[in-house]
Amino acid sequence: MKNYKISIIKGDGIGPEIVDEAIKVLNAVAKKCDFSLSYKEYLMGGIAIDTTGVPLPAETVEGVLNSDACLFGAIGGEKWDTLPRELRPETGLLKFREEMGVYANLRPAIIYDELVNASTLKPEVIKGVDIMIVRELIGGIYFGKPRENDGFKAFNTMVYTKPEIVRIGKTAFELARKRDKRVCSVDKANVLEVSQLWRDTMNELAKDYPDVELTHMYVDNAAMQLVRNPKQFDVIVTGNIFGDILSDTASMVVGSIGLLPSASTGDKTAIYEPIHGSAPDIAGMGIANPLATIVSAAMMLRYSLNEDKAADMIEEAIKAVLKDGYRTKDLAAFDAKEVLNTSDMGNIIAEYIEK
Numbered sequence: 001m002k003n004y005k006i007s008i009i010k011g012d013g014i015g016p017e018i019v020d021e022a023i024k025v026l027n028a029v030a031k032k033c034d035f036s037l038s039y040k041e042y043l044m045g046g047i048a049i050d051t052t053g054v055p056l057p058a059e060t061v062e063g064v065l066n067s068d069a070c071l072f073g074a075i076g077g078e079k080w081d082t083l084p085r086e087l088r089p090e091t092g093l094l095k096f097r098e099e100m101g102v103y104a105n106l107r108p109a110i111i112y113d114e115l116v117n118a119s120t121l122k123p124e125v126i127k128g129v130d131i132m133i134v135r136e137l138i139g140g141i142y143f144g145k146p147r148e149n150d151g152f153k154a155f156n157t158m159v160y161t162k163p164e165i166v167r168i169g170k171t172a173f174e175l176a177r178k179r180d181k182r183v184c185s186v187d188k189a190n191v192l193e194v195s196q197l198w199r200d201t202m203n204e205l206a207k208d209y210p211d212v213e214l215t216h217m218y219v220d221n222a223a224m225q226l227v228r229n230p231k232q233f234d235v236i237v238t239g240n241i242f243g244d245i246l247s248d249t250a251s252m253v254v255g256s257i258g259l260l261p262s263a264s265t266g267d268k269t270a271i272y273e274p275i276h277g278s279a280p281d282i283a284g285m286g287i288a289n290p291l292a293t294i295v296s297a298a299m300m301l302r303y304s305l306n307e308d309k310a311a312d313m314i315e316e317a318i319k320a321v322l323k324d325g326y327r328t329k330d331l332a333a334f335d336a337k338e339v340l341n342t343s344d345m346g347n348i349i350a351e352y353i354e355k
């Protein structure tokens with residue numbers, strides 16, 4: 001029987017609650033599909049600061065690199081917000097992504113038919129939405145130097161090199177080939193030099209993909225278009241900060257931030273993580289939606305472990321559970337037959353897989 005080594009980072013806030021449910025579902029599907037998963041837990045974020053003094057212990061880096069894939073919850077919280085920047089949970093996460101070399105963050109926003117009433121947008125606007133946001137994850141203004149805050153003047157630097165743009169562009173074009181063959185590159189080329197290089201490079205790269213249509217959009221317009229007519233998008237490719245913002249918007253297009261999964265991929269390893277944060281406002285209340293993390297686990301099965309059947313089973317179980325009217329609190333107002341807590345949502349998905 002095949003065994004996969006999965007590194008687990010639960011993190012802070014709702015992180016442990018949602019990751020536990022994903023593990024439950026993974027175990028159910030492994031049993032059905034005749035493979036096994038062994039898990040090893042590592043620390044990152046606030047809990048790592050409290051336990052080891054740093055947000056990203058060396059052991060975490062090494063453990064994840066030696067595993068087949070990593071499932072990650074979320075980090076951060078007010079308790080650590082006043083620490084010097086190098087000691088903050090978010091700095092740990094960024095260093096982690098950088099060390100893992102996960103330059104391509106795939107954030108799919110797909111509407112479940114059962115949830116068309118859950119979005120704040122009209123059903124006819126969102127029915128059929130299927131967008132893949134390809135966010136560059138280890139460059140741009142998040143990592144650019146110089147950066148400084150001397151108490152009077154503060155600045156960050158937005159940097160992209162051509163190879164970085166080509167690398168993420170290829171990911172987007174290759175993905176589009178397996179979808180509707182359309183890439184929309186989002187930038188701010190009307191103002192920023194870095195965006196002009198981004199746009200010129202995408203245009204050059206497009207010559208290698210004559211079967212894929214490339215269009216460009218300024219990020220302010222893209223934010224508006226996502227809400228006006230999200231169905232116009234197939235693949236969106238964009239830089240780190242624009243992708244961060246646009247993916248939170250896309251999550252609400254499909255009903256809740258508790259629904260959007262992601263895969264952070266590169267040449268060394270892959271990290272599977274919901275797009276949302278540690279949600280300190282609801283941590284410990286048992287009301288967090290675990291679906292984003294459970295779907296991230298399905299992405300892990302599909303992309304890193306090549307267990308497509310198991311991934312399909314999770315996705316089918318989620319659809320069936322939603323169809324039967326089970327909802328977490330964030331979606332409770334929308335065609336709910338029964339509102340479940342975080343743990344019961346995990347249980348019922350595992351049960352649907354088992355039966």
Ligand SMILES: NC(=O)c1ccc[n+]([C@@H]2O[C@H](COP(=O)([O-])OP(=O)(O)OC[C@H]3O[C@@H](n4cnc5c(N)ncnc54)[C@H](O)[C@@H]3O)[C@@H](O)[C@H]2O)c1
Pocket residue numbers: 014018073074075076077078090093257258259273274275276277278279280281282287288289290292330
């Ligand atoms: N990848 C990560 O680890 C990650 C991502 C984003 C934010 N953060 C961190 O999380 C902390 C909180 O940030 P924030 O409040 O801006 O963003 P957030 O995504 O944690 O929460 C935003 C809102 O969405 C709700 N929400 C988020 N996930 C949910 C879920 N699964 N089910 C139901 N509701 C959910 C929250 O309750 C909150 O009202 C900060 O410390 C931030 O830096 C971490």
Ligand SMILES: CC(C)[C@H](C(=O)O)[C@@H](O)C(=O)O
Pocket residue numbers: 076090093094244275276277
């Ligand atoms: C917590 C933060 C550093 C992170 C980001 O901005 O990348 C988060 O918002 C995300 O979307 O994963």
Ligand SMILES: [Mg+2]
Pocket residue numbers: 244245248275
């Ligand atoms: Mg974000």
